[in-house]
Amino acid sequence: MKDINIAVYLVSGVCLLYLVLMYIIQKVKSSKQSYAVTKAQNEYNEAKAALEENKKKLIGLIGEVYGNSYAHMVSMGSLWQGMPMNLLMLAKGKANNVKQTADTNAITQIWTYSLFDEKSGKHTPNFEVVLKNGLVESWTELV
């Protein structure tokens, strides 16, 4: 009878020990995961703050060189005729597609911005900018 009890206790003990071990491993891994999320979040926040800081400096520099009104328009994401390509990149971001043609007088670029549709997996063009010799000439909202 004693041996029988020992066998039952042994099996029960092993099972409970296994469960306790799994519980501890789960807790440790969850803690590590939480720590990794916190770390990644902090790194992301720092990078975001650095980007904001740099953008302020950049807008300040643009204000010095081009004038404050243009700097303000860039920060608002507005375009104007004769806007330099680099400021367009800053104001509207990088185009999804750029087509270039060149003749003896000028280099013409058509920058097309698109929206990505997750359902269809396709880019739908929604904004087009025509640049001549690196300066904005016209822009069109595409439906």
Next chain:
Amino acid sequence: MSFKNYYDILGIDSDADTAEIKEAFRVMTARYSSSTNKMDDFSQTMLKNLNEAVEVLANPEKRKAYDETRVLLDDSMRLSAVHQGIKPQDASRIAESILKHFEQEKRLKAKHESLLLVKNAPPAKHFTSVKVFLCLLVIGATTFYYHPDKFDFIKGTPEHEQRAYEWYTMDTTLIYAKPKTKSKVIHGVPAHTGFNGISETTFYIKITFTDANGKSREGFIKKKELEKNRTLIYPTP
């Protein structure tokens, strides 16, 4: 996609030959691979950039196309400066700052991606309800194997216990040979033992019982030591 200066990434001049490019790639790759936290995002990004740079610059055709784009970009920026009437050095400063801004934006995107990756990582599943259930099952099976008597409740109440008796003993009770106080005690039964009376006198009930030898015998129990089962429904005659 922002324009990357592969020459800067590799730390070489724009007129470096293929041997110099490969040597620079080897040195830079070793530097980022051997960093203490070599799998961090920054090192990974740098290694990706280095691979990208060597793939383009070590291939003469790709390098030619890349150099043309680089010149075109510089020209566009220069043209922008000329048409805006600003100094070339100012245009260059702005161009550099914008490229730096886009690099930072790209780094932010990478950080965001890694954050999402960590956030969306599947949770640890070491301690699950299935494991708990299986462990309990093993414990239960072992106990059942060694102590089946502990599982009698599963079988339910035995048939003889389900039978309703007319009388039940209230405490440990003596069974007498005759319905007299001074008669011989022939047996004893524990509390809550059920009997059906064969006949009854004023103070005694005649019952049958099984003695220590397993034989069925008759005896008498005092009525005052019995409790009548009032829930018993008697069949109508």
